[in-house]
Amino acid sequence: MRIAIVTTFPPGKGSLNEYGFHFVKFLQTKTDMVSEIVLFVDELPEGEEYSFEQSAGQIPVRAVPCWKFGAWDNVLRIRREVKKINPDIVLFNIQFASFAAGKVPATLGLLTPWAVRLTGVKTAVLLHNIMETVDLKQAGFGGSKIIESVIRLFGNIVTRFILKADIVAVTIPKYVDILVEKYKAKNVLLAPHGSFEEASEDVPASAPTGAPNIMTFGKFGTYKKWILMEAFEKLQPSHPTAKLVIAGTDNPNVKGYLDGVKNKFSHVPNIHFTGYVSEEDVPKIFNDSWVVVFPYTSTTGSSGVLHQAGGFGRAVVLPKLGDLEELVIEEGYDGEFFEPESAQSLADAICRVIDHPQRMLEIGSRNYLAANGLPISEVVDWYLIHFQELLNRKN
Amino acid sequence: MPIEIKTTEYTLKIVVIAPQGRVDAFEAPTLRKMCEAYFESGVTHFVFDLSEVTMLDSAGLAVLVSVLKRTRQNEGEVRLVWPKHEAASRILKLTKFDQVFQSIESSQIVPKGF
Numbered sequence: 214m215r216i217a218i219v220t221t222f223p224p225g226k227g228s229l230n231e232y233g234f235h236f237v238k239f240l241q242t243k244t245d246m247v248s249e250i251v252l253f254v255d256e257l258p259e260g261e262e263y264s265f266e267q268s269a270g271q272i273p274v275r276a277v278p279c280w281k282f283g284a285w286d287n288v289l290r291i292r293r294e295v296k297k298i299n300p301d302i303v304l305f306n307i308q309f310a311s312f313a314a315g316k317v318p319a320t321l322g323l324l325t326p327w328a329v330r331l332t333g334v335k336t337a338v339l340l341h342n343i344m345e346t347v348d349l350k351q352a353g354f355g356g357s358k359i360i361e362s363v364i365r366l367f368g369n370i371v372t373r374f375i376l377k378a379d380i381v382a383v384t385i386p387k388y389v390d391i392l393v394e395k396y397k398a399k400n401v402l403l404a405p406h407g408s409f410e411e412a413s414e415d416v417p418a419s420a421p422t423g424a425p426n427i428m429t430f431g432k433f434g435t436y437k438k439w440i441l442m443e444a445f446e447k448l449q450p451s452h453p454t455a456k457l458v459i460a461g462t463d464n465p466n467v468k469g470y471l472d473g474v475k476n477k478f479s480h481v482p483n484i485h486f487t488g489y490v491s492e493e494d495v496p497k498i499f500n501d502s503w504v505v506v507f508p509y510t511s512t513t514g515s516s517g518v519l520h521q522a523g524g525f526g527r528a529v530v531l532p533k534l535g536d537l538e539e540l541v542i543e544e545g546y547d548g549e550f551f552e553p554e555s556a557q558s559l560a561d562a563i564c565r566v567i568d569h570p571q572r573m574l575e576i577g578s579r580n581y582l583a584a585n586g587l588p589i590s591e592v593v594d595w596y597l598i599h600f601q602e603l604l605n606r607k608n
Numbered sequence: 609m610p611i612e613i614k615t616t617e618y619t620l621k622i623v624v625i626a627p628q629g630r631v632d633a634f635e636a637p638t639l640r641k642m643c644e645a646y647f648e649s650g651v652t653h654f655v656f657d658l659s660e661v662t663m664l665d666s667a668g669l670a671v672l673v674s675v676l677k678r679t680r681q682n683e684g685e686v687r688l689v690w691p692k693h694e695a696a697s698r699i700l701k702l703t704k705f706d707q708v709f710q711s712i713e714s715s716q717i718v719p720k721g722f
Contacts, residue, residue, distance in 0.1 A: 245681060386698075386702050389702050402702065402703055402704040403666075403699070403702040403703045404703070405666045543665065543666075544633070544665065544666060544667075545632055545633035545634070545665060545667065582633050582634055582637075583633045583667070585633075586632075586633035586636055586665070586666065586667025586668075586670060587633075587666050587667050587670045591670050591673065591674060594673060594674070594677055595673060595703065595705075598673065598676070598677065598708060599704065599708070602707070602708060
């Protein structure tokens with residue numbers, strides 16, 4: 214089959230670029246089912262271009278930069294390119310703010326799966342979050358009760374348009390339940406996130422020594438607040454040598470967030486900001502850490518970082534948030550939990566890991582097994598099997 | 609003059625695998641290894657009798673799907689005896705693999721199942 218994917222992709226820095234990268238990396242190896250891969254990606258800044266690693270015998274990938282974050286006409290431009298290339302199926306790797314930070318262009322962009330389906334091409338959407346579980350205030354879309362209500366109404370309408378795709382995949386069981394119950398959807402299925410790494414890393418056999426390395430990874434500013442820095446400050450008296458590594462960049466919706474954090478916590482020693490972490494540097498960042506912290510204050514859908522932490526056998530500290538807690542239990546992960554709004558609770562949870570090497574190893578080993586239970590290479594097979602069923606029905 | 613009889617013998621290797629209890633991230637590797645050994649011994653058709661499985665998670669389902677994929681490549685088949693327990697059937701329904709795998713009754717396993 215000939216597959217097209219609407220996605221962000223490195224060196225593009227839009228959200229879900231890493232998921233796009235790993236998905237495509239393994240899709241390239243599925244030569245028994247796939248003959249061509251085209252990526253409808255966002256336009257890069259001048260001087261940058263997309264390039265793809267391709268081993269012998271793998272399916273070649275072609276990038277068609279045809280949309281831009283924040284633009285109002287993405288739906289038309291993507292639809293036009295789909296019509297030109299006419300793939301068997303188009304997969305959208307998206308979340309609610311994939312196409313823009315502004316409400317109107319974001320909404321227009323989310324109509325693209327529906328607009329593409331009208332061309333007669335089969336469509337599948339991998340929807341990483343759903344409106345029903347997003348805390349709009351935390352996500353930076355709130356402001357007032359009236360505005361929130363209006364956004365929810367539009368979210369409801371947009372969700373109905375997204376559900377017009379042939380297949381809508383979500384990564385958390387609860388999302389399937391919500392979409393089926395609220396929208397009576399019959400085309401929604403669970404496709405777990407999967408771990409990015411191959412089962413090649415060894416679980417650490419003994420606890421690390423030296424100064425504790427506390428790490429957080431991702432794009433910061435919407436759901437991920439400075440509660441971690443406050444907690445780290447509280448750890449100073451008991452753990453003066455501990456190091457906090459903030460790995461990643463601002464969320465595109467909250468530019469300048471990390472600079473603000475740097476200024477506010479400039480008096481706290483041993484906080485390191487890595488900036489953007491390229492793919493080749495990811496293993497070192499994880500392997501050096503004692504514990505990976507998820508300083509979320511609101512739900513964010515499935516966490517790629519949790520699966521990555523598991524892939525590297527790391528212990529994790531997580532907020533007590535419905536979706537995340539459910540995911541941890543359903544997928545067999547383990548971790549220490551904290552109250553999402555309490556820096557003291559977070560500091561205590563970190564101590565329960567870094568001060569107890571046995572517990573650290575136990576969590577790391579369990580997460581390693583959970584992550585390797587379903588690598589993304591197999592999740593890609595799940596998609597292909599469903600795509601093939603869909604195309605067989607068409608024929 | 610004696611009758612001339614041509615005979616052709618077909619051997620279809622079917623294995624019935626009936627795990628019991630939990631099939632999760634911790635037990636799945638054992639199941640995966642077992643299936644791998646059967647593939648190497650020439651088995652092309654698998655029946656997974658899930659009737660006594662009390663819990664199946666995504667890692668457990670991943671094993672079944674990987675076997676499905678490989679048997680299809682070998683022109684074989686996978687069939688499931690449906691789990692009795694909701695905690696085992698839920699993941700099949702959520703992922704819509706209940707619409708991909710063919711199911712059979714325990715009494716039909718062999719040879720009527722094929």
